[in-house]
Amino acid sequence: MHSRSLILILGDQLSPALSSLKAADPARDRVLLVEVAEEATYVRHHKKKIAFLFAAMRHFAKVLEDDGWQVDYVTLDDPENTGTFTGEVERAIGRHKPERITVTEPGEWRVRAAMETWKDRFDLPVEILEDDRFLCTRDAFAAWAEGRKQLRMEYFYRDMRRQTGLLMDGDQPEGGKWNYDSENRKPAKADLFMPQPQRYTPDETTREVLALVADRFGDHFGDLEPFWFAVTAQQAEAALDHFIDNLLARFGDYQDAMLTDQRFLYHSVLSFYINAGLLDPLAVCRRVEAAYRAGAAPLNAAEGFIRQIIGWREYIRGIYWLKMPDYAEGNFLGADRALPGFYWTGETDMACLRAAITQTKEEAYAHHIQRLMVTGNFAMLAGVDPAQVHEWYLAVYADAYEWVELPNVLGMSQFADGGLLGSKPYAASGNYINKMSDYCGTCRFDVKRKTGDGACPFNPLYWDFLVRNQEKLRGNPRLAQVYRTWDRMSAEKQQAYRESAARVLDELD
Numbered sequence: 001m002h003s004r005s006l007i008l009i010l011g012d013q014l015s016p017a018l019s020s021l022k023a024a025d026p027a028r029d030r031v032l033l034v035e036v037a038e039e040a041t042y043v044r045h046h047k048k049k050i051a052f053l054f055a056a057m058r059h060f061a062k063v064l065e066d067d068g069w070q071v072d073y074v075t076l077d078d079p080e081n082t083g084t085f086t087g088e089v090e091r092a093i094g095r096h097k098p099e100r101i102t103v104t105e106p107g108e109w110r111v112r113a114a115m116e117t118w119k120d121r122f123d124l125p126v127e128i129l130e131d132d133r134f135l136c137t138r139d140a141f142a143a144w145a146e147g148r149k150q151l152r153m154e155y156f157y158r159d160m161r162r163q164t165g166l167l168m169d170g171d172q173p174e175g176g177k178w179n180y181d182s183e184n185r186k187p188a189k190a191d192l193f194m195p196q197p198q199r200y201t202p203d204e205t206t207r208e209v210l211a212l213v214a215d216r217f218g219d220h221f222g223d224l225e226p227f228w229f230a231v232t233a234q235q236a237e238a239a240l241d242h243f244i245d246n247l248l249a250r251f252g253d254y255q256d257a258m259l260t261d262q263r264f265l266y267h268s269v270l271s272f273y274i275n276a277g278l279l280d281p282l283a284v285c286r287r288v289e290a291a292y293r294a295g296a297a298p299l300n301a302a303e304g305f306i307r308q309i310i311g312w313r314e315y316i317r318g319i320y321w322l323k324m325p326d327y328a329e330g331n332f333l334g335a336d337r338a339l340p341g342f343y344w345t346g347e348t349d350m351a352c353l354r355a356a357i358t359q360t361k362e363e364a365y366a367h368h369i370q371r372l373m374v375t376g377n378f379a380m381l382a383g384v385d386p387a388q389v390h391e392w393y394l395a396v397y398a399d400a401y402e403w404v405e406l407p408n409v410l411g412m413s414q415f416a417d418g419g420l421l422g423s424k425p426y427a428a429s430g431n432y433i434n435k436m437s438d439y440c441g442t443c444r445f446d447v448k449r450k451t452g453d454g455a456c457p458f459n460p461l462y463w464d465f466l467v468r469n470q471e472k473l474r475g476n477p478r479l480a481q482v483y484r485t486w487d488r489m490s491a492e493k494q495q496a497y498r499e500s501a502a503r504v505l506d507e508l509d
């Protein structure tokens with residue numbers, strides 16, 4: 001017979017099938033959810049993100065109560081609230097006198113480190129259970145990584161396809177190829193009838209949270225309203241239905257496209273819900289596979305989507321736990337510039353950055369290519385300190401938790417891990433952005449101009465980045481061709497690039 005447990009459920013663990021709940025007994029154990037200031041301010045999160053989590057936590061507590069759990073819920077404005085997980089667990093121990101503490105492992109190293117102090121601090125057993133919402137355990141990832149020279153996502157992904165049976169035809173990949181990435185790169189045209197993500201009107205519980213967030217975190221980045229996110233599993237399920245019925249079919253083709261007036265394109269906008277636990281990632285993939293099998297979506301869409309979740313999402317988490325805590329310190333290129341102020345305002349003449357940052361401010365969302373090739377690319381080309389870039393991304397997106405944000409930012413977008421995650425930096429000049437978006441048409445800068453007044457800043461910065469970092473990057477076989485192009489340029493042209501870049505960087509400072 002188990003002893004009486006206090007089960008702490010974190011804000012991104014809002015799943016009734018959570019391992020800590022599966023291990024518990026509603027008649028005996030007590031569930032604890034806490035709104036704590038430290039989680040909202042250790043980086044100053046976007047107002048919408050805080051509101052989303054508090055609203056989703058409050059709705060989830062109600063669901064648990066309706067299911068027969070005894071739930072202790074501490075609101076942020078409780079006068080006794082200590083503001084930290086540790087402080088609130090201590091107070092709850094005083095109230096409930098549990099014989100042990102049970103938690104599902106947290107998503108962040110920082111929180112896990114705090115939990116590991118609890119056994120001694122509270123003189124109680126602390127049970128940290130695996131988070132089985134992920135398909136690959138930390139141990140299984142470590143075993144996969146063991147002895148490999150390179151940790152390429154593609155091979156990991158194939159194993160996950162075999163493990164889950166998703167889009168498999170016996171032991172072969174559906175359609176004969178594992179990966180249809182080359183069919184995910186069409187530029188899009190603005191279309192007035194493009195479907196939008198499912199939006200919800202805040203109910204009374206959510207409105208109370210909005211008032212609380214406006215009051216307590218009014219000076220944080222981002223617009224609180226209009227607030228339209230799903231805040232219950234039921235609403236998130238309906239948002240998934242909406243994606244599958246209206247958007248999935250074209251997700252594949254336009255995955256890499258960007259449009260000024262279409263902030264979401266054919267993306268699912270489900271990461272908030274998946275990461276907080278309102279949707280189960282495997283169940284989402286099974287629904288997408290079923291749509292493909294029913295003829296409602298082409299293979300490049302279904303495969304492209306499933307790859308993001310069982311491939312990238314799992315792989316990124318694996319890297320995080322394999323490499324933390326040192327991973328966060330990575331700065332392979334020794335970048336040390338301060339993050340430009342316009343990342344917090346969107347006030348810049350560069351139309352691509354203005355669009356990506358403005359929508360980030362208004363929606364707490366930008367899609368993958370905006371994060372990677374606009375804000376991420378610019379920060380890397382400009383040589384911004386990766387720790388500052390990391391902090392920005394963790395704060396501004398409603399789907400950001402360190403386990404998923406850090407490797408995407410430090411590794412994939414800034415190359416600060418020296419190439420563990422990607423075989424070369426995702427560096428690009430204005431040409432790439434022009435090809436994949438309609439931003440350049442409305443920009444003060446000329447994307448075709450390489451140097452001098454009016455030239456797109458990405459153009460000189462691109463070459464300057466490669467030259468500035470050549471000691472570290474020249475040996476990379478995937479960059480051999482670009483360095484040959486540089487070497488063949490006339491000395492005057494090279495100098496013009498470097499001078500133009502120096503002017504852009506001076507202005508940033």
Ligand code: FAD
Nearest residue numbers: 267268269270271308313367368371372399400405408413
């Ligand atoms: P879709 O394009 O519809 O993709 C479907 C799902 O695939 C997403 O909901 C997400 O669960 C998953 N996914 C796709 N790409 C990735 C990826 N690279 N890593 C992990 N999961 C992925 N994702 C986050 O969830 N949180 C972050 O903090 C985050 N930070 C990022 C920072 C940078 C610099 C970059 C380049 C990417 C980041 N991503 C992050 C990954 C990706 O951009 C988002 O998951 C995606 O934009 C979410 O929007 P969506 O739900 O519409 O995704």
Ligand code: DLZ
Nearest residue numbers: 010011012034035036039040106107108
């Ligand atoms: C992001 C966040 C915020 C803003 N607030 C809370 C909170 O008040 N209570 C809580 O349990 N969780 C919150 N979270 C999510 C946590 O930061 C997240 O669970 C940890 O970082 C582990 O991933």
Ligand code: SF4
Nearest residue numbers: 350352430440443456
């Ligand atoms: Fe961005 Fe350059 Fe295009 Fe302007 S011209 S939108 S700065 S890529």
